[in-house]
Amino acid sequence: MSRPTVTVLGAGIVGICCAIELQRSGYQVDLIDRSEPASETSYGNAGVFSLGSIAPLASPALLPRLPGLIANRYTDFRLHYPHFLQLLPWLLAFLKRCNRDTYFSDGEIINRLTVASVKRHEELIKQSGAEHLTLRNGGLRLYRHEKTFEKDALERELFRRCEVEYEVLDRDGIKKLEPDIHDRFVKGVWVNQTISIKDPQALCKHYVRYFESLGGEIKQLEVKGIQQVGNSWQLQCEPMDLQTPKLVVCLGAWTPELLKPLGYKNVIAIERGYHSMLAAQAGKVLNRPIFDVDSNYVMLPMSAGLRVTSGTNLTYRETPPTPVQIEQVLPRAYEAFPLGEKLIDEPWMGRRPSTADSKPIIGPAPRHQNLWLAYAHAHMGLGMGPITGQIIASQVAGKEPPLDVAACSPNRYF
Numbered sequence: 044m045s046r047p048t049v050t051v052l053g054a055g056i057v058g059i060c061c062a063i064e065l066q067r068s069g070y071q072v073d074l075i076d077r078s079e080p081a082s083e084t085s086y087g088n089a090g091v092f093s094l095g096s097i098a099p100l101a102s103p104a105l106l107p108r109l110p111g112l113i114a115n116r117y118t119d120f121r122l123h124y125p126h127f128l129q130l131l132p133w134l135l136a137f138l139k140r141c142n143r144d145t146y147f148s149d150g151e152i153i154n155r156l157t158v159a160s161v162k163r164h165e166e167l168i169k170q171s172g173a174e175h176l177t178l179r180n181g182g183l184r185l186y187r188h189e190k191t192f193e194k195d196a197l198e199r200e201l202f203r204r205c206e207v208e209y210e211v212l213d214r215d216g217i218k219k220l221e222p223d224i225h226d227r228f229v230k231g232v233w234v235n236q237t238i239s240i241k242d243p244q245a246l247c248k249h250y251v252r253y254f255e256s257l258g259g260e261i262k263q264l265e266v267k268g269i270q271q272v273g274n275s276w277q278l279q280c281e282p283m284d285l286q287t288p289k290l291v292v293c294l295g296a297w298t299p300e301l302l303k304p305l306g307y308k309n310v311i312a313i314e315r316g317y318h319s320m321l322a323a324q325a326g327k328v329l330n331r332p333i334f335d336v337d338s339n340y341v342m343l344p345m346s347a348g349l350r351v352t353s354g355t356n357l358t359y360r361e362t363p364p365t366p367v368q369i370e371q372v373l374p375r376a377y378e379a380f381p382l383g384e385k386l387i388d389e390p391w392m393g394r395r396p397s398t399a400d401s402k403p404i405i406g407p408a409p410r411h412q413n414l415w416l417a418y419a420h421a422h423m424g425l426g427m428g429p430i431t432g433q434i435i436a437s438q439v440a441g442k443e444p445p446l447d448v449a450a451c452s453p454n455r456y457f
């Protein structure tokens with residue numbers, strides 16, 4: 044008997060994981076992307092499976108910093124002022140969540156998704172032969188000042204509530220883990236179980252090969268629009284149209300424009316982020332991702348050198364890159380570690396699609412049959428890809444998802 048067909052749009056980490064889980068659960072899956080797999084946001088992220096970064100963005104700790112944030116005085120956040128009015132509803136919804144109760148309840152949901160997802164990643168890494176891309180030395184938050192460490196107490200409380208194992212380090216403890224780091228940091232928080240990936244695109248490509256080995260097919264097509272015809276979906280694509288009985292949309296930051304003609308308004312903001320690649324000085328080694336909390340960058344060892352990533356640039360998706368933040372933090376990265384020359388001329392830019400409640404949108408489209416949505420994974424999409432795939436595969440098959448996903452349902456927005 045032939046397998047029922049499902050089409051998945053978008054071959055970033057989220058679409059790839061949905062395609063794998065659907066193919067494994069008995070469907071014949073077509074995975075469609077206009078480019079090669081993982082060539083957008085899933086290409087240039089920090090590669091961290093975020094066991095130690097489960098904190099929702101909306102935190103009460105942001106409130107005292109609000110005037111400085113809006114004035115673009117900090118390096119972790121940069122607002123594009125012409126976008127302000129359009130963003131206002133998202134920003135107000137976001138600010139409403141900056142209280143302790145919501146912070147902890149959202150954090151606990153993110154933690155449950157992350158723990159389940161990392162477990163599935165581990166299986167996929169084995170099945171796809173990608174172990175050589177993993178780094179299992181944990182992740183290190185570093186503090187230049189005791190005061191900053193104290194201000195971060197809320198995040199450690201969330202860790203304790205969620206039973207995230209961590210160790211607080213002093214200068215000597217940091218030196219033991221990272222002997223080549225300059226003596227700038229007074230405190231560290233080491234989340235030992237964090238896994239990082241030395242080349243996120245390569246990981247995605249391993250997963251795609253695994254998907255193909257299961258019988259799935261990847262097609263390079265640009266999707267221009269979708270239309271419901273009876274119970275099926277007609278896809279207007281370049282260079283050829285397709286029809287499919289069941290459709291899963293995982294187009295990351297590009298999802299809203301596809302859904303708009305169906306009457307689903309845009310509910311995400313685009314947090315653009317940048318990275319630069321640098322060499323370490325001869326003989327110097329960084330063993331794990333570090334987050335310099337006072338300076339707002341992540342630096343981590345990748346196959347191709349050291350990657351430094353920057354914070355949030357809240358703006359339109361398609362305005363020209365404004366890599367101000369990465370340029371601001373690079374001197375701080377040089378202060379922290381013996382870095383050599385830049386390995387890329389221009390910073391890379393990615394687009395994180397983010398909801399105001401820091402949780403992704405996963406589930407059936409509220410007003411259309413045979414249509415599922417999986418997008419808006421913000422800062423955590425690499426880590427959360429596999430659990431998203433498992434949830435979508437169970438929902439498409441009409442089964443109970445592996446965990447309670449009401450908090451991620453599209454119904455909360457549409």
Ligand SMILES: Cc1cc2nc3c(=O)[nH]c(=O)nc-3n(C[C@H](O)[C@H](O)[C@H](O)COP(=O)(O)OP(=O)(O)OC[C@H]3O[C@@H](n4cnc5c(N)ncnc54)[C@H](O)[C@@H]3O)c2cc1C
Nearest residue numbers: 055056057077085088089091266295316393423424425426
């Ligand atoms: C600087 C930075 C650091 C990050 N660090 C981390 C981290 O350490 N850990 C973590 O978990 N997450 C991290 N993230 C977030 C993570 O990268 C994203 O959440 C994740 O990549 C989103 O995956 P996706 O599949 O939803 O979207 P994408 O990877 O953006 O994929 C969407 C796909 O849709 C395709 N597409 C779009 N429109 C069309 C169309 N019309 N037709 C056909 N195809 C189309 C695109 O080509 C693309 O391949 C980071 C992000 C950034 C920017």
